[in-house]
Amino acid sequence: xxxxxxxxxxxxxxxxxxxxxxxxxxxxxxxxxxxxxxxxxxxxxxxxxxxxxxxxxxxxxxxxxxxxxxxxxxxxxxxxxxxxxxxxxxxxxxxxxxxxxxxxxxxxxxxxxxxxxxxxxxxxxxxxxxxxxxxxxxxxxxxxxxxxxxxxxxxxxxxxxxxxxxxxxxxxxx
Amino acid sequence: xxxxxxxxxxxxxxxxxxxxxxxxxxxxxxxxxxxxxxxxxxxxxxxxxxxxxxxxxxxxxxxxxxxxxxxxxxxxxxxxxxxxxxxxxxxxxxxxxxxxxxxxxxxxxxxxxxxxxxxxxxxxxxxxxxxxxxxxxxxxxxxxxxxxxxxxxxxxxxxxxxxxxxxxxxxxxxxxxxxxxxxxxxxxxxxxxxxxxxxxxxxxxxxxxxxxxxxxxxxxxxxxxxxxxxxxxxxxxxxxxxxxxxxxxxxxxxxxxxxxxxxxxxxxxxxxxxxxxxxxxxxxxxxxxxxxxxxxxxxxxxxxxxxxxxxxxxxxxxxxxxxxxxxxxxxxxxxxxxxxxxxxxxxxxxxxxxxxxxxxxxxxxxxxxxxxxxxxxxxxxxxxxxxxxxxxxxxxxxxxxxxxxxxxxxxxxxxxxxxxxxxxxxxxxxxxxxxxxxxxxxxxxxxxxxxxxxxxxxxxxxxxxxxxxxxxxxxxxxxxxxxxxxxxxxxxxxxxxxxxxxxxxxxxxxxxxxxxxxxxxxxxxxxxxxxxxxxxxxxxxxxxxxxxxxxxxxxxxxxxxxxxxxxxxxxxxxxxxxxxxxxxxxxxxxxxxxxxxxxxxxxxxxxxxxxxxxxxxxxxxxxxxxxxxxxxxxxxxxxxxxxxxxxxxxxxxxxxxxxxxxxxxxxxxxxxxxxxx
Numbered sequence: 001x002x003x004x005x006x007x008x009x010x011x012x013x014x015x016x017x018x019x020x021x022x023x024x025x026x027x028x029x030x031x032x033x034x035x036x037x038x039x040x041x042x043x044x045x046x047x048x049x050x051x052x053x054x055x056x057x058x059x060x061x062x063x064x065x066x067x068x069x070x071x072x073x074x075x076x077x078x079x080x081x082x083x084x085x086x087x088x089x090x091x092x093x094x095x096x097x098x099x100x101x102x103x104x105x106x107x108x109x110x111x112x113x114x115x116x117x118x119x120x121x122x123x124x125x126x127x128x129x130x131x132x133x134x135x136x137x138x139x140x141x142x143x144x145x146x147x148x149x150x151x152x153x154x155x156x157x158x159x160x161x162x163x164x165x166x167x168x169x170x171x172x173x174x
Numbered sequence: 175x176x177x178x179x180x181x182x183x184x185x186x187x188x189x190x191x192x193x194x195x196x197x198x199x200x201x202x203x204x205x206x207x208x209x210x211x212x213x214x215x216x217x218x219x220x221x222x223x224x225x226x227x228x229x230x231x232x233x234x235x236x237x238x239x240x241x242x243x244x245x246x247x248x249x250x251x252x253x254x255x256x257x258x259x260x261x262x263x264x265x266x267x268x269x270x271x272x273x274x275x276x277x278x279x280x281x282x283x284x285x286x287x288x289x290x291x292x293x294x295x296x297x298x299x300x301x302x303x304x305x306x307x308x309x310x311x312x313x314x315x316x317x318x319x320x321x322x323x324x325x326x327x328x329x330x331x332x333x334x335x336x337x338x339x340x341x342x343x344x345x346x347x348x349x350x351x352x353x354x355x356x357x358x359x360x361x362x363x364x365x366x367x368x369x370x371x372x373x374x375x376x377x378x379x380x381x382x383x384x385x386x387x388x389x390x391x392x393x394x395x396x397x398x399x400x401x402x403x404x405x406x407x408x409x410x411x412x413x414x415x416x417x418x419x420x421x422x423x424x425x426x427x428x429x430x431x432x433x434x435x436x437x438x439x440x441x442x443x444x445x446x447x448x449x450x451x452x453x454x455x456x457x458x459x460x461x462x463x464x465x466x467x468x469x470x471x472x473x474x475x476x477x478x479x480x481x482x483x484x485x486x487x488x489x490x491x492x493x494x495x496x497x498x499x500x501x502x503x504x505x506x507x508x509x510x511x512x513x514x515x516x517x518x519x520x521x522x523x524x525x526x527x528x529x530x531x532x533x534x535x536x537x538x539x540x541x542x543x544x545x546x547x548x549x550x551x552x553x554x555x556x557x558x559x560x561x562x563x564x565x566x567x568x569x570x571x572x573x574x575x576x577x578x579x580x581x582x583x584x585x586x587x588x589x590x591x592x593x594x595x596x597x598x599x600x601x602x603x604x605x606x607x608x609x610x611x612x613x614x615x616x617x618x619x620x621x622x623x624x625x626x627x628x629x630x631x632x633x634x635x636x637x638x639x640x641x642x643x644x645x646x647x648x649x650x651x652x653x654x655x656x657x658x659x660x661x662x663x664x665x666x667x668x669x670x671x672x673x674x675x676x677x678x679x680x681x682x683x684x685x686x687x688x689x690x691x692x693x694x695x696x697x698x699x700x701x702x703x704x705x706x707x708x709x710x711x712x713x714x715x716x717x718x719x720x721x722x723x724x725x726x727x728x729x730x731x732x733x734x735x736x737x738x739x740x741x742x743x744x745x746x747x748x749x750x751x752x753x754x755x756x757x758x759x760x761x762x763x764x765x766x767x768x769x770x771x772x773x774x775x776x777x778x779x780x781x782x783x784x785x786x787x788x789x790x791x792x793x794x795x796x797x798x799x800x801x802x803x804x805x806x807x808x809x810x811x812x813x814x815x816x817x818x819x820x821x822x823x824x825x826x827x828x829x830x831x832x833x834x835x836x837x838x839x840x841x842x843x844x845x846x847x848x849x850x851x
Binding site: 073074075076077078080082094096097100101104105106107109110111112113114115116117127128129131133144147148150151152154155 | 759761779781790794800817822
């Protein structure tokens with residue numbers, strides 16, 4: 001009896017693992033790709049396949065990379081995609097209190113700064129969300145939602161580059 | 175061609191201009207300098223004087239009592255002696271208990287009221303009955319004490335007589351005789367009333383408004399007046415009904431002939447209180463022989479510096495008549511600075527513009543204070559409220575800002591839009607439209623309450639705050655207009671940007687908006703107008719999410735640049751405030767409004783540990799921002815925020831608000847389990 005139950009549970013778990021990703025998530029990713037393409041911003045998919053990367057050039061051979069997360073965040077009926085850029089990296093040390101105060105007290109029109117530790121490396125990012133709730137499947141370049149996405153990406157780039165220069169000086173984060 | 179015409183017209187120009195110029199440059203009428211005012215006595219001084227007077231009376235010392243009265247003791251204020259039911263005995267009651275008729279006469283001459291009682295309304299006559307003072311009772315009745323007043327228990331003086339047959343007989347006889355006497359008076363039969371005196375009625379019997387002598391004075395019958403005085407009628411008997419009081423002498427000074435007044439002064443031996451009262455009446459009377467009347471009363475001992483409750487003093491009375499000669503006489507005889515200041519207020523409202531100018535100029539030249547206010551009434555305000563702009567022009571540069579603000583409020587109360595406009599234009603930035611004086615409303619509220627549409631327009635045009643916050647004594651302008659069902663004012667205010675859905679928190683009252691008040695009133699016309707104003711008001715402010723907030727039927731209040739939404743979760747018992755910024759931020763095609771809620775709000779800066787806890791978290795929507803102390807707020811704050819696109823739907827807005835609320839509250843709980851925000 002116990003063995004039968006255990007086998008049943010295992011079969012159910014295997015079904016879950018082998019099951020295709022949720023179709024709505026894939027549909028959201030597809031809609032985001034379509035929207036990004038319509039923005040006319042050049043982008044490529046990251047190596048991990050998790051994000052779309054838009055690289056921007058700035059004066060003085062400075063560069064800034066903006067990541068648009070493909071996987072949607074779903075909360076309270078909303079479908080959102082993170083858009084972020086890295087503005088500071090600490091080799092192994094977390095940002096000190098003074099740096100945190102300097103950065104996190106920067107209130108921009110949109111978005112917010114946050115920090116993270118990935119694989120032992122500390123970083124500070126600036127990010128915001130693109131609300132893709134009810135985003136159409138087909139979009140032209142002049143669709144308001146496309147303009148919104150384009151300008152959100154540009155805004156993240158602008159803040160990222162500005163903060164990068166402020167925090168790192170000539171040591172461009174790229 | 176033009177030059178000859180111009181030359182030809184020159185004499186005409188000169189003829190027109192020169193007299194005007196000469197008139198305006200004429201030296202003002204010279205008035206004597208007012209005497210310095212003695213100032214208001216302190217409560218301690220008043221109490222000390224009352225004690226001094228009553229102790230002198232208790233010792234039956236007429237000289238000391240007279241000295242206390244001369245020093246300013248109030249003849250109607252006692253010193254609070256006695257038990258609970260008999261405390262606050264008046265000086266007259268002390269005199270009754272001292273059994274001294276001369277003291278009674280002294281006090282009455284100084285204005286002591288015969289019907290004024292102790293704290294239980296026991297009159298001097300009741301005390302005489304209780305104390306079985308037969309002659310004292312007889313004296314009081316003869317000089318005008320009434321038999322009909324009742325004390326706090328509804329008992330009359332005669333009822334207090336016990337085991338005193340003669341006193342009982344006096345009260346019964348007097349009651350019957352006085353009743354016949356008063357019936358004759360009320361019927362207008364003065365001869366019959368005069369005859370009743372012979373049957374035992376008091377010559378001074380009265381019902382508070384009528385007495386035999388008063389009837390004779392009003393009738394203008396000098397012979398009867400003289401007969402009455404000979405029969406014992408007092409020219410200085412104060413007939414008191416409520417707050418109003420008159421004496422036969424005072425009425426004669428105001429409406430009688432000069433001959434009658436002189437006869438009463440010569441034969442009636444009036445007390446000083448009645449003289450002062452008559453002097454005020456004479457100075458403000460409409461007769462051409464005003465100055466002679468005043469002179470007669472001054473010669474008899476009237477004091478022009480005395481001020482009586484609810485009576486226009488002599489100098490302001492004469493000023494209101496524009497009578498500079500009489501004013502000069504009063505000032506020469508002791509009218510003081512405060513009365514000159516009051517006179518200026520009265521003069522500013524004289525209907526005849528030339529006369530007003532003359533009196534105002536004369537008073538200013540003799541030192542009257544243009545910034546004086548009397549019960550929040552000023553000369554400038556009176557001039558503006560009555561459209562005397564030439565007088566206002568003489569005053570406006572001489573008054574301080576507080577007086578100017580009072581004047582603006584007066585003009586608004588007076589519903590004189592032209593005067594108000596003139597004040598607003600000339601006063602400019604000196605004016606504070608939000609200030610309120612005493613129980614009077616700020617100008618915009620007063621204009622709405624007074625239903626002066628033009629005044630409302632003037633004030634809004636001059637910069638009065640259409641969203642003036644409520645105070646303890648008044649509502650916002652729009653709520654005032656709604657309560658008054660003033661459709662015109664509601665329309666004006668909405669057009670000027672009044673916010674019908676904005677919820678206000680008046681002191682000691684429940685929060686309310688114009689919309690909620692209109693809904694309570696259930697007046698269809700008002701409600702339709704206010705509802706129609708809701709959307710345009712938000713459009714006016716270019717605030718799309720505010721409009722969606724309202725359309726979503728969420729309860730909120732507008733505070734400065736934010737809408738404040740208060741959430742309460744019944745299950746957890748936790749509350750959280752979420753704010754929606756009214757300012758629309760833009761970047762390229764983006765158009766957003768901030769939604770935020772606090773997770774940390776303390777004077778001390780958050781530690782590195784707190785910062786790490788907060789800023790290491792990533793969210794599906796929104797993020798945290800650290801806010802340093804500033805001039806606007808003293809604390810360190812950490813707020814969770816989302817920049818919401820102005821194009822989002824009502825449902826999305828609702829979701830955003832919930833995300834912000836729950837995330838901020840969860841972080842607050844993580845940092846400090848107590849629900850502070």
